[in-house]
Amino acid sequence: MNGETEKKLLDQTRVYQSSLLGNSVPIVELRGIIRQVAPTDVTVLITGESGSGKEVVANEIYKQSSRQNKPFIIVNCGAIPEGIIESELFGHIKGSFTGATENRKGYFEAANNGTILLDEIGELPLQTQVKFLRVIENGEYIKVGGTRSEKVDVRIIAATNKNLEQLIAANSFREDLYYRLRSINIVIPPLRERKDDIKILFDHFVKQFTERNSVEFMGVSAEAMNYIINYNWPGNVRQLKNFIESLLTLNRDKIIDEKDVLAQLSIPKAEIMPAGVNGFNKQDERQLLFGALFELKRDIMDIKHQLNSFDDAKHRAEPEDGFFISDDKIDSITYNEFEQELLTYYFNKYNGNINRIADKLKISNRTLYRKFKQYGLKNGKYN
Numbered sequence: 111m112n113g114e115t116e117k118k119l120l121d122q123t124r125v126y127q128s129s130l131l132g133n134s135v136p137i138v139e140l141r142g143i144i145r146q147v148a149p150t151d152v153t154v155l156i157t158g159e160s161g162s163g164k165e166v167v168a169n170e171i172y173k174q175s176s177r178q179n180k181p182f183i184i185v186n187c188g189a190i191p192e193g194i195i196e197s198e199l200f201g202h203i204k205g206s207f208t209g210a211t212e213n214r215k216g217y218f219e220a221a222n223n224g225t226i227l228l229d230e231i232g233e234l235p236l237q238t239q240v241k242f243l244r245v246i247e248n249g250e251y252i253k254v255g256g257t258r259s260e261k262v263d264v265r266i267i268a269a270t271n272k273n274l275e276q277l278i279a280a281n282s283f284r285e286d287l288y289y290r291l292r293s294i295n296i297v298i299p300p301l302r303e304r305k306d307d308i309k310i311l312f313d314h315f316v317k318q319f320t321e322r323n324s325v326e327f328m329g330v331s332a333e334a335m336n337y338i339i340n341y342n343w344p345g346n347v348r349q350l351k352n353f354i355e356s357l358l359t360l361n362r363d364k365i366i367d368e369k370d371v372l373a374q375l376s377i378p379k380a381e382i383m384p385a386g387v388n389g390f391n392k393q394d395e396r397q398l399l400f401g402a403l404f405e406l407k408r409d410i411m412d413i414k415h416q417l418n419s420f421d422d423a424k425h426r427a428e429p430e431d432g433f434f435i436s437d438d439k440i441d442s443i444t445y446n447e448f449e450q451e452l453l454t455y456y457f458n459k460y461n462g463n464i465n466r467i468a469d470k471l472k473i474s475n476r477t478l479y480r481k482f483k484q485y486g487l488k489n490g491k492y493n
């Protein structure tokens with residue numbers, strides 16, 4: 111490892127101040143899981159939306175493990191160009207490719223006896239996934255250009271905000287690696303599903319920001335707080351933190367009210383309604399309504415297809431090259447059996463190509479993917 115690499119590794123070995131805050135039921139449960147998992151060496155997969163706290167959880171695991179005084183290396187797989195990722199992870203031998211002017215240590219070697227967090231694991235190229243699986247299985251890898259198998263003792267944590275099952279369906283993530291990683295999967299719910307944490311996080315970020323920046327905080331009105339709690343925070347805790355920093359910077363020496371909050375979030379008032387008795391807001395209501403409408407649309411499409419096919423089938427004496435339900439089945443077939451027949455037909459016809467079939471049937475890729483799973487139609491792909 112040269113000096114520059116060493117510095118890069120040090121940069122990535124961050125020392126954390128913030129621990130996992132929150133008192134909602136999911137966070138309390140999460141702390142319990144972390145307590146159980148941390149002292150072991152098991153590989154952990156952390157999933158959750160962007161900004162929901164995956165790195166914070168990984169750091170908690172590290173801090174509570176027996177490896178707490180050993181290196182903690184964070185590698186963002188999405189930020190390393192595909193061509194050099196193996197050399198970055200596993201190191202290389204001098205002369206193994208143009209530019210390899212000296213032997214180089216990889217992240218795994220640098221993390222020996224410690225912990226490595228592979229962030230954005232969904233971005234790992236397929237051929238590197240095979241090698242990664244081998245390290246998880248037995249701690250062994252071969253350097254780029256090397257012939258000898260190297261051995262490391264590293265606790266592995268992987269994280270992603272992607273749906274790995276979808277990546278598998280699109281043939282960009284290995285199923286065996288997914289099953290290996292999934293055995294301990296810590297799922298962090300989005301902030302909007304744990305509104306009880308918002309006030310605690312708000313107070314924490316306000317304190318942190320005012321202390322670091324000598325900015326005075328005069329308080330926030332109850333109504334403004336209600337808006338903050340009921341916003342749906344698509345960027346989760348990171349967005350809340352950034353929001354607080356801008357809010358406090360732009361509204362000094364005053365009590366922050368709802369107008370300030372709405373202006374900062376750049377949304378019209380009607381978009382968020384303060385929680386009613388049941389904590390239900392306009393956004394939730396709208397999302398539910400959209401969901402219901404989509405369902406309805408889908409059902410209508412399904413029925414239309416069903417009617418068309420019944421019609422066709424009745425007028426056809428012989429099966430042709432197309433979807434066909436035989437006369438003896440037509441009177442007894444259930445809706446689900448019909449749907450299964452239809453999807454199986456298209457699955458075979460279009461070789462499991464989700465995009466094409468969804469387009470043909472005028473339903474969403476998501477719905478189709480879900481239905482393929484439901485009917486055991488495996489290895490659907492997007493292209």
Ligand SMILES: Nc1ncnc2c1ncn2[C@@H]1O[C@H](COP(=O)(O)OP(=O)(O)OP(=O)(O)O)[C@@H](O)[C@H]1O
Pocket residue numbers: 128129130131132158159160161162163164165166167270271347348351
């Ligand atoms: N429960 C929490 N308590 C305290 N701080 C938190 C919590 N969750 C997240 N944060 C803070 O929010 C920010 C985003 O968290 P983090 O980087 O862990 O998210 P992430 O899930 O890894 O996001 P990404 O998918 O974008 O990598 C960080 O500043 C982190 O310190």
Ligand SMILES: [Mg+2]
Pocket residue numbers: 164165229
């Ligand atoms: Mg992260």
